[in-house]
Amino acid sequence: xxxxxxxxxxxxxxxxxxxxxxxxxxxxxxxxxxxxxxxxxxxxxxxxxxxxxxxxxxxxxxxxxxxxxxxxxxxxxxxxxxxxxxxxxxxxxxxxxxxxxxxxxxxxxxxxxxxxxxxxxxxxxxxxxxxxxxxxxxxxxxxxxxxxxxxxxxxxxxxxxxxxxxxxxxxxxxxxxxxxxxxxxxxxxxxxxxxxxxxxxxxxxxxxxxxxxxxxxxxxxxxxxxxxxxxxxxxxxxxxxxxxxxxxxxxxxxxxxxxxxxxxxxxxxxx
Numbered sequence: 001x002x003x004x005x006x007x008x009x010x011x012x013x014x015x016x017x018x019x020x021x022x023x024x025x026x027x028x029x030x031x032x033x034x035x036x037x038x039x040x041x042x043x044x045x046x047x048x049x050x051x052x053x054x055x056x057x058x059x060x061x062x063x064x065x066x067x068x069x070x071x072x073x074x075x076x077x078x079x080x081x082x083x084x085x086x087x088x089x090x091x092x093x094x095x096x097x098x099x100x101x102x103x104x105x106x107x108x109x110x111x112x113x114x115x116x117x118x119x120x121x122x123x124x125x126x127x128x129x130x131x132x133x134x135x136x137x138x139x140x141x142x143x144x145x146x147x148x149x150x151x152x153x154x155x156x157x158x159x160x161x162x163x164x165x166x167x168x169x170x171x172x173x174x175x176x177x178x179x180x181x182x183x184x185x186x187x188x189x190x191x192x193x194x195x196x197x198x199x200x201x202x203x204x205x206x207x208x209x210x211x212x213x214x215x216x217x218x219x220x221x222x223x224x225x226x227x228x229x230x231x232x233x234x235x236x237x238x239x240x241x242x243x244x245x246x247x248x249x250x251x252x253x254x255x256x257x258x259x260x261x262x263x264x265x266x267x268x269x270x271x
Contacts, residue, residue, distance in 0.1 A: 007263060008035035010068030012061060012083045013075030014045045016244045017097060020253035021072055021260075029257070031264030036067040038075075038083075065090060072256055077101035077189050082107050084196025088117035093188040095120045095256060099193040100185030101142040103205055122255040126194040126223055128236040130270050132201040143202045145181075145195055146171070148213040148222045153242065167214045172192040177212035184212065194223055202227070221249050 009025055009032050011018045018037070025034035034056050039045035044057045051058055057067065061079065064071055065086035070093040073083050077098035084094040088111040099121045102109070112119050123129050129154060132143070151167050154160065154176070161169065165176055177184060181195040182205035192212070199205040220239040227234050240249030262268050 004031075004032040006031055006139050007070060008033055008068040009260065010036045010038070010064040010071040012038045012064060012071055012073050012079070014039040014048055015074060016248055017253040017256070018072070018074035019048055021074070021256050022049060022052065022056070024253075024257045025260070026054060026056075029260050032260050036064055038064050042176045052205045062086070065092070069093070069151070070095060073097055081105050081108065084119070085111060088112045088119070089115050093118045093120060095122060095259065097122070097124065097193060097252065097256070098189075099124070099196040099200065100181075100189055102200070103182055103185050103196060107142045119148070120259065121197050121200065122252075122259050123250075124194055124197060124252045126198055126225070127199045127238050128225060128234070129197065131232070131234060131236075132198065132225075132227060135227060135231050138229060138231045140203045140227065140229040142226075142228045143198065144210075144226045145198055145208065146211045147195065148215045148218060149191065150218045150221070150242070151181050151214050151216050153221060154191060154214050155213075158193060159184075162187070170214060170216055173213050173215040173217070175211060175213050177210070179210060181208050181210055183238035184210055188212065198225060202224070 011022055014037055015267060022034055025032060036057045037045060038059055038061045042153055045058045061082050062071045071083060071087050072095045073080060073130040075083060077100060080098050080101040087094050096119055154167060156271055159177060167174060181199040184192040185196050195210050220241055222239045240251050242249060
């Protein structure tokens with residue numbers, strides 16, 4: 001029996017996450033092949049990929065869809081529509097890491113529904129999404145998330161700039177935000193994709209409650225989640241080691257790689 005053609009994977013954005021996913025695909029993920037990459041600086045991207053065993057085309061975003069079946073979005077949130085729309089219109093899959101941008105581009109969900117495409121938000125830096133989505137099949141009464149981050153991972157966030165909140169010289173933990181993931185996605189677009197993913201898995205971005213703390217003693221991004229539902233009450237905590245980008249945990253890229261391994265796995269664990 002002839003083997004099916006491998007699933008062609010494109011990567012949009014070649015920062016810490018995109019490069020790690022590209023290296024994993026180059027090393028070998030059964031049933032998948034790295035088909036194309038797009039980056040803002042294409043010459044620099046070619047240099048970053050020069051150590052791979054197989055040459056990969058580096059192309060503009062607009063050319064990715066013709067070359068791939070799935071695109072992994074690892075780019076600035078503002079680029080999500082340009083990356084996702086061509087794939088969704090062709091009933092293809094978009095793996096979205098800028099989950100917060102979905103709230104400001106909800107038409108993408110409509111496009112996926114209309115054309116038969118799919119938007120995947122991987123677990124990323126937050127654990128327990130399987131449990132939350134399962135609980136959401138019943139009734140979830142409340143979801144609370146507390147995020148604590150090193151100062152350097154929060155400096156420059158629009159919310160801090162707009163509200164004149166200085167955290168560079170703090171010597172003790174400081175709560176800098178209390179509200180909802182929808183509000184946080186605007187004020188902390190590079191930091192709170194995890195909160196939006198949690199909200200979309202559970203009771204939505206307006207009913208989920210969120211606190212953000214800047215902590216000068218921390219070296220890891222930490223998230224604590226508390227869920228009250230009719231099926232279970234549970235709490236979860238994770239302390240993520242940052243990647244070379246202090247705003248992104250190392251586990252984010254690994255969650256994408258784990259998802260790609262599941263695509264053609266003979267045994268799949270978790271929903």
